[in-house]
Structures are given as structure tokens and as C-alpha cells.
Amino acid sequence: MLKVESIETYYGQSQALFGITLNLMEGEVVTLLGRNGMGKSTTISSIMGLTPISKGKISFLGKSIDRSPSYSIARLGIGLVPEGRQIFPTLTVRENLLATAADYTHSSSPYTLADILTIFPRLGERLNNYGNQLSGGEQQMLAIGRALMINPRLLILDEATEGLAPLVRQEIWHGLGILKAKGLAILVVDKNIQALFKIAERHYIIEKGKVVWTGTTSQLQSQPELQTQFLGV
Template identity: 60%
Template structure:
């Protein structure tokens, strides 16, 4: 579809001889927040790695903003306008908070309202307080805030978050969900992986559930809430 920002069509991805994705498909429209759900080990992170070219898909098609990206190196895919908040955060430990943000600044000419350090500080005041702190000294929650801020500084057309609130304290989780709600209000396109169905159903437009490397269900938040048996079967809830 021409109005899809991201199209993942029947991709197959392997680690060596071990196949993880078996014809997985999903789509995200501009301005849409989409959740990717499933139990651990079902292929969620591999899907993201395939989109980003970190673990290239061996079959199928991936198109971003109308351009075929399967087979492109990761840095070229990122430059097209995808910002990744990876599992484990992966901030630069030996750079300050400010240096982490400055290092990621990009795509400013094509952005109508580009992200700045001041806007990131307004989004996460805790980062303003720690602007001169080295990344390695931050708490897990602060590192996640910094990872999100760093991805936003690339002014992405699509923001991808892998395990958005995994392992974070409840208050920090609330702050992350508030951030995602604000980003949705700005019209930011988002693909998010998380285990909190309640919050995902509250803010995401649509959901994909994957099981053993395949898309087994997709639908709206209303449809997801209306099918508790589905949640129990595929999400263990």
C-alpha cells in the first residue's frame, strides 16, 4: 500500500542454520503506533534486527517510505529515517549525557520540527539534571531515557523501541509510557515491543502478535481487549 511507511512482507530470517522468522509480515502507516507482541523467543527482536539490516532477512521484502531496504547496510537504513532504541539500551558509556545526544543529532534539514537537546530535556528533565554525567553512571531508567532521547535526536520518521520498559521501576515505566503518549500526539510513527498489554492497548493503534516467527493475529486495541482468550493463548496472560 502506498500509504504505508513501513512494509514487511513475508520475510524469512536465520541465525546460521537456525531459522527464526517464517514469512512474517506487518505494516505501519505514517503517524501510527503499532505494538509487536509475543512470548519470549518468538522472533520479536529478530523482526526488528531484520528491519534494521542487523540480521538481514534471506527472503521476502522490506520497504520503508516506498524504498526497498532489504539488503541495505544498517547505517543506510537508519539514515533513511529509522531511530532504534535497542534492547539493553546500548548508550555510549564513556560519553556524557549531552555527548550521547549530540553524537546522534541528524536529519535536521528534513524535519519540520527538529528535536533539540532542550526538547529532550523538557521530555526527560532527569537528563537535564545529569547532562554532564557519563553514561556509565546512569541508572537503568536514566539510560533508557537517554536511549530514547538519542534516537529522537536523529529526527526519525519511524521510532522503534525494543522492550520499552523491561526491567524498569514502576515510576520510570510510567514516565516512558507518558513519553510515548506524547510522541503519538506529535504524530510520531512508532513500532514498540513491550509486555504490558494494558498500556499498549491504551496508546497503540494496532497490534501484531507473533508466534514461532509468524504473524498469528493482528487487530486494533479494542479487538485485543475483547479477546482475553487470545491474550492467554499467545501472551501467557
């Protein structure tokens, strides 16, 4: 579904990615792991066309996207939940969700407002509240719901539960579990490794802009020294 081949990305004269390669299949949940500042968010920005790559190739569903503008990439079926959420603060929850609604992928069962409220019931209690009146966890649920309203084939989450209370984290992981059961492919960045083990099939560890390890959940669980070396856990 998603194929990233040996990409290099710069910020000005400073190189951030050094030949990142990864892939993701239909219906698969894959993680990008690593300490802060190692290139995870830059990898996502490069996939989404927000930070242009200087070398390498990126394709989605067999179509090259490494020179496409971000809006075209979204319309192909990639929904992004960015770090920091970036919801519309002066729109209500209902308006945030309906403002982005579009069935770009011509889904046989496109997501509706009711579907989002079923996945995240807490949003149903806050439908008429403005974005800036929500807690951090509610904003994250809203950001996920907003991304789903474009009916993506692939959902990308950058720092899915960072800084959130444990109970809210559980609600978000539960929601992502529902999406996985529906067959949605997910690429996720998060530091909650134990929660990721429950939902993800494969993992990529990034260190200083390079993929230093990739493997399955069972393989990573069996190598705690990798977690200590690269994840600091």
C-alpha cells in the same frame, strides 16, 4: 510507511522467522507482542538490516531497504532503541545526545537537546553524568532521546520498559505519548500490555516466528483468551 512482506530470517542453519508480514502507517503506533524467543527482536533486527533476510521484502516510504546497510536505513528516517539500550557508557548524557544529532530527514522542526529534556526532564538533572552512572530507567530515556536526535520518521523500541521500576515506566510511557501526539510513527515491543493498550492502535502477535494474530486494541481487549494463549497474561 513501513511494509514487511513475507520475510524469512536465519541464524546460521536455524530459521527464526517464517514469513512475517506487517505494515505501519504514518503517525501510527503499532506493537509486536509475544513471549520471549518468538521472533520479535529478530523481526526488528531484520527491518534494521542487522540480521539479513533470506526471503521476502521490506520497504520504507516506498523505498526497498531489505538489502541496505543499517546506517543507510537509519538515515532514511528509522530510529532504533535497541534492547539493552547500548548507550555510550563513557560519554555524558549531553555527549550521548549530541554525538548522534543529525537531521537526515530534513524535518521542519528538528529535535534539539532542549526538546529531549522537555520530554524527559530527568535527563536534564543528569546532563553531565556519564552513561554508566545512570539508572536503568535513565539509560532508557537517554537511548530514546539519542534515537530522536536523528529526527526519525519512525521510532522502533525493543523492550521499551523491561526491568524498570513502575514510576520510571510511567515517565517513559508519558514521553511516548508526547511523541505520538506529535505524529511520530512508533513500532514498539513490550510486555506491559495495559500500557500498550493506551497508546497503540494495532497489534501483531508473533508465535514461533509467525504472525498468528493481528488487530486493533479494542479487538484484542475483547479477546482475553488470546492474551492468555499467546502472551501468558
